[in-house]
Amino acid sequence: MxxxxxxxxxxxxxxxxxxxxxxxxxxxxxxxxxxxxxxxxxxxxxxxxxxxxxxxxxxxxxxxxxxxxxxxxxxxxxxxxxxxxxxxxxxxxxxxxxxxxxxxxxxxxxxxxxxxxxxxxxxxxxxxxxxxxxxxxxxxxAVVAGTVWHAMVAFGAVEPGELVLAQGTGGVSIFALQLAKALGAEFAITSSSEEKLARAKEMGADYVINYRDRPDWAAAMLEQTEGRGADVVVDTLGFPALGETVAATAVNGRIGTLGALSGTPQATASASQGAMIGKNITIKGLASGSRAMTAAAVAVVAKHGIRxxxxxxxxxxxxxxxxxxxxxxxxxxxxxxxxx
Incomplete structure (x- = not known):
């Protein structure tokens, strides 16, 4: 072979x-x-x-x-x-x-x-x-299903009506969008492409932010949501952008950090401890998910026709x-x- x-x-x-x-x-x-x-x-x-x-x-x-x-x-x-x-x-x-x-x-x-x-x-x-x-x-x-389920459900415990944020329009973020909508949550997503943001909007994204036009994308998201931060963040950017991610997160928010698109896995966090303590934010590093998490996500994919x-x-x-x-x-x- x-x-x-x-x-x-x-x-x-x-x-x-x-x-x-x-x-x-x-x-x-x-x-x-x-x-x-x-x-x-x-x-x-x-x-x-x-x-x-x-x-x-x-x-x-x-x-x-x-x-x-x-x-x-x-x-x-x-x-x-x-x-x-x-x-x-x-x-x-x-x-x-x-x-x-x-x-x-x-x-x-x-x-x-x-x-x-x-x-x-x-x-x-x-x-x-x-x-x-x-x-x-x-x-x-398998990779996105286990990872996103871990971040959004097993750890994030997302509830219907809560706001989920994911950065970029790669596979993880787009699956997070579809899973969040299937579970009854609202969704915010970032990209540097208006075309990609338009597609995300068509797929159900409630808030879309162009970080090329607005490098202060956390502030832009808060403007759109009238000050409402994300209850759950599926963080694909990693530590170099953590300060901005924390700024976009709500009080008692949960950040599942699983990617390093803004740098490398060895990068140092850019967020202040005070910002995290002030909002009582929980941050968890995620190494994908188990078979049980993946199977649970697959069942939702089948039930809701996620593609x-x-x-x-x-x-x-x-x-x-x-x-x-x-x-x-x-x-x-x-x-x-x-x-x-």
Missing amino acids: KVWEIGGRTGIEGLRMAERTDPVAGLGEICLRVTATGLNHRDLMVLRGDYGRDLPPHRIPLSDGVGVVEAVGEDVSQFQVGDRVIAPHFVNWIDGPYNYAIFAADLGVTADGWLAEKITLPASAAIRLPTEVDEQTAASL NPVDRKFSFGDAPDAFHHLESGSHFGKILIRMD
Whole structure:
């Protein structure tokens, strides 16, 4: 079978295609024929050497994908050939609280990921997809579903009528928009593109802020909301922009910080302690979500007919072009790689 490998972690140019023998489903495993995969910012960070330490050059990237079961291993009874499945990228985090051990089996980082014609997964991690979840949503669902559910529901405990804020119009923010509306919340979103903001508005965003026109985007949001801050923030910007994020957050607000689009994961916080204490804000760092969180989000996706918008689709052989498109930051929603 054909696979892509991360190579020397010199960036996108380090990606290389390779041939491997087909995987075999072992004890407690299922073997999948991959049908499509989705890109996330963390995948780009892996190629640049900014995420994960001492990764071998033969590591297969990508944390997101969908596949069809081709074979089941010994002691697997919950799946059968032909089932469509996804899985959280932390395949050992089934339920319960977070712990460091989950990083030992992180798809696309410490374990081989989805950018291959076939893969094996622990059956305990896999989630059978309802027929209501379409293929392109499935391919780009697991990472955003688990992460956003963790931020907005498991931690944020969002209630109908509360205001959720997400920054940018990448996959996480757009899924957060759709999930928030399905759960009865209001939604605010930022972007530097009027076209993207218009699309977000069409999808149900209640407040849209152009941070290029208004670098003081927190003040702009408060103007639109008549002083109302966000009750829950799905924070994709990270610590360099935390001061502005705190300014946009309501009293007793909850900030789930999960991205570093405004800098790097090593950046220092720009918010003052006084601002956080004065508003009694709770901030939690989030490392994606468990299988249970992902499955809960999938159920809402199926019930409400949520569809991940796809910006562009690339063929398996054009995987480097897909990464370049992600790197450009020009996308709205998800970027897919489909098997040839």
